[in-house]
Amino acid sequence: MQYSGRAHKFGDDVNTEYIISGKYKFKTLDMKELAKHVMEDLAPGFYEKVTAGDFIAAGTNFGCGSSREQAPLAIKYAGVGAVLAKSFARIFYRNAINTGLPVVECDTDQLDPGDELFIDLNAGVITNRTKGTTIPIKPLPEVMIRILNDGGLAAHFKKYGGFNL
Amino acid sequence: MGRTIIEKILSSKSRQEAYANDIVVAGVDYVMGQDGTAPLAIRAFNDMGGAKVFDRERVAFVIDHSAPSPNEGVSALHKLMREFAGARGFRLYDIGEGVCHQILPESGVVGPGCLVIGADSHTCTYGALNAFSTGVGSTDLAGGMISGRMWFKVPETIKFVCSGILPAGVYSKDLILYLIGDVTADGATYMSTEYVGDAITAMSQEARFTISNMAIEMGAKAGLMEADEKTFAWLRRFTKREFKPVTADHDAVYARMLEYDVAKLEPQVARPHRVDNVAPVSREAGKPVQQAVIGTCTNGRLEDLRIAADILGGRKVHREVRLIVAPSSRRVFLDAMAEGIIHSLVEAGAALVTPGCGPCVGTHNGVPSDNETVISTANRNFKGRMGNSNAEIYLASPATVAASALTGKITDPREFL
Numbered sequence: 001m002q003y004s005g006r007a008h009k010f011g012d013d014v015n016t017e018y019i020i021s022g023k024y025k026f027k028t029l030d031m032k033e034l035a036k037h038v039m040e041d042l043a044p045g046f047y048e049k050v051t052a053g054d055f056i057a058a059g060t061n062f063g064c065g066s067s068r069e070q071a072p073l074a075i076k077y078a079g080v081g082a083v084l085a086k087s088f089a090r091i092f093y094r095n096a097i098n099t100g101l102p103v104v105e106c107d108t109d110q111l112d113p114g115d116e117l118f119i120d121l122n123a124g125v126i127t128n129r130t131k132g133t134t135i136p137i138k139p140l141p142e143v144m145i146r147i148l149n150d151g152g153l154a155a156h157f158k159k160y161g162g163f164n165l
Numbered sequence: 166m167g168r169t170i171i172e173k174i175l176s177s178k179s180r181q182e183a184y185a186n187d188i189v190v191a192g193v194d195y196v197m198g199q200d201g202t203a204p205l206a207i208r209a210f211n212d213m214g215g216a217k218v219f220d221r222e223r224v225a226f227v228i229d230h231s232a233p234s235p236n237e238g239v240s241a242l243h244k245l246m247r248e249f250a251g252a253r254g255f256r257l258y259d260i261g262e263g264v265c266h267q268i269l270p271e272s273g274v275v276g277p278g279c280l281v282i283g284a285d286s287h288t289c290t291y292g293a294l295n296a297f298s299t300g301v302g303s304t305d306l307a308g309g310m311i312s313g314r315m316w317f318k319v320p321e322t323i324k325f326v327c328s329g330i331l332p333a334g335v336y337s338k339d340l341i342l343y344l345i346g347d348v349t350a351d352g353a354t355y356m357s358t359e360y361v362g363d364a365i366t367a368m369s370q371e372a373r374f375t376i377s378n379m380a381i382e383m384g385a386k387a388g389l390m391e392a393d394e395k396t397f398a399w400l401r402r403f404t405k406r407e408f409k410p411v412t413a414d415h416d417a418v419y420a421r422m423l424e425y426d427v428a429k430l431e432p433q434v435a436r437p438h439r440v441d442n443v444a445p446v447s448r449e450a451g452k453p454v455q456q457a458v459i460g461t462c463t464n465g466r467l468e469d470l471r472i473a474a475d476i477l478g479g480r481k482v483h484r485e486v487r488l489i490v491a492p493s494s495r496r497v498f499l500d501a502m503a504e505g506i507i508h509s510l511v512e513a514g515a516a517l518v519t520p521g522c523g524p525c526v527g528t529h530n531g532v533p534s535d536n537e538t539v540i541s542t543a544n545r546n547f548k549g550r551m552g553n554s555n556a557e558i559y560l561a562s563p564a565t566v567a568a569s570a571l572t573g574k575i576t577d578p579r580e581f582l
């Protein structure tokens with residue numbers, strides 16, 4: 001699994017309210033509609049600024065707060081290719097994998113806004129093409145790689161009729 | 166090698182000797198979804214090719230987050246939930262029954278040793294009943310509804326040893342806020358937590374729920390306590406089922422052990438916009454508030470309403486403050502009526518709303534205006550949480566919220582004891 005795109009930077013503790021506010025998520029199952037509001041309180045106009053395949057690069061505890069799966073889905077539907085963070089809150093982390101949004105634990109301090117990145121999940125390394133540097137990735141647990149490879153938990157269940165981990 | 170509570174529960178549910186960092190697939194006792202998460206779970210259920218749920222008696226949906234529905238979008242989602250549950254013959258708790266985390270314990274389906282998953286982050290609340298219960302997302306919920314199973318990484322555990330007795334006017338809410346402030350919002354990420362010590366033993370079962378409820382606010386997967394006579398007395402009100410308590414071994418291995426003496430703890434508040442931005446109430450006293458909220462899965466139980474009514478009874482809410490009260494369940498509402506608590510609250514000037522989440526998550530029932538300050542008994546004060554990102558939210562105990570509603574500014578409740 002390989003991805004390339006530009007980095008958009010965020011700080012620590014980006015909670016699910018910032019990712020997609022509760023006032024929107026309760027109204028609809030239309031993820032394309034929700035995606036328009038992704039990160040709007042932290043970075044107004046973020047949805048317009050994202051080019052398909054770009055990355056969110058944040059600090060620690062990304063996705064803390066509610067269990068809303070609309071959070072990784074809104075990010076995915078906004079065209080973001082993967083989320084990079086120093087650490088993730090656990091429910092968000094599971095939800096991202098389950099919905100097929102790659103989440104990458106790494107030292108995001110080595111990235112600046114706009115940096116061109118190439119991520120190789122299998123090799124476990126990010127190449128910062130702007131700076132000419134490489135950043136190691138904390139490997140995902142085996143079960144998560146399997147679910148992500150199947151395209152998320154729903155696809156995994158469809159394929160095997162239940163857990164096959 | 167000794168095991169922690171969560172290692173024991175996950176071992177028994179996965180039928181293997183499990184220790185921290187092992188990956189297990191475990192059987193679940195109960196699966197719950199609410200109206201913010203169930204609609205997406207229904208979609209995932211269909212995508213997975215699901216037909217029926219693994220056990221009709223062990224799955225429930227609760228309509229509590231936007232109840233009654235404030236708009237047609239929500240109404241359509243509620244209808245989807247009702248039809249889905251109806252067609253598969255499992256229980257749906259409709260509007261007015263209460264918050265999911267009050268309903269599940271009250272319906273007798275969760276007790277010591279149980280494993281419960283809920284598509285709501287505060288599912289960790291039932292840790293106070295010695296159960297491993299944790300929040301998941303909609304796709305995990307769908308997988309659980311179909312298979313009755315869930316995969317877990319067995320977490321390490323942080324043990325909080327709380328000794329001493331809480332002073333008058335200081336409650337379990339103040340203690341958990343203090344602990345979160347101390348370890349920070351990601352201090353227990355990917356981990357389980359256990360709460361022990363005479364401060365916990367001395368607490369009522371209702372007060373203990375408040376602590377477990379907020380374990381997620383330090384990132385934890387679970388907030389566990391041991392079961393004692395109070396736990397069993399509480400459970401006997403709702404079920405005849407026998408539960409076997411799960412205790413940690415004396416040689417269990419903990420990631421960290423943290424000790425606190427609570428005897429001198431003051432009432433605490435979490436300041437905007439972070440739950441771990443905690444300070445003693447004295448430091449924020451005098452800050453004007455326009456809205457006060459008593460309720461939610463954190464502090465909407467009978468004991469909480471009683472504490473508020475003891476302060477508000479015979480007095481009047483400040484004329485520049487709106488006080489909103491949401492009992493956490495229909496049963497709590499009825500009990501509070503029978504005790505005269507509701508009468509005292511309404512007479513003091515409270516606006517009562519339907520048992521459920523109330524204004525907690527900004528969908529209805531009291532969205533603050535720009536530049537307003539809210540003091541609430543809820544568990545989250547994130548920017549925009551109550552539906553307006555230009556409002557500020559302080560979190561506190563029911564006593565502190567009641568006292569502040571009277572004076573119109575953040576107030577130490579001990580002035581009214």
Ligand code: SF4
Nearest residue numbers: 264461462522525526
């Ligand atoms: S009361 Fe608030 S925190 Fe509790 S389940 Fe409802 S919305 Fe979530």
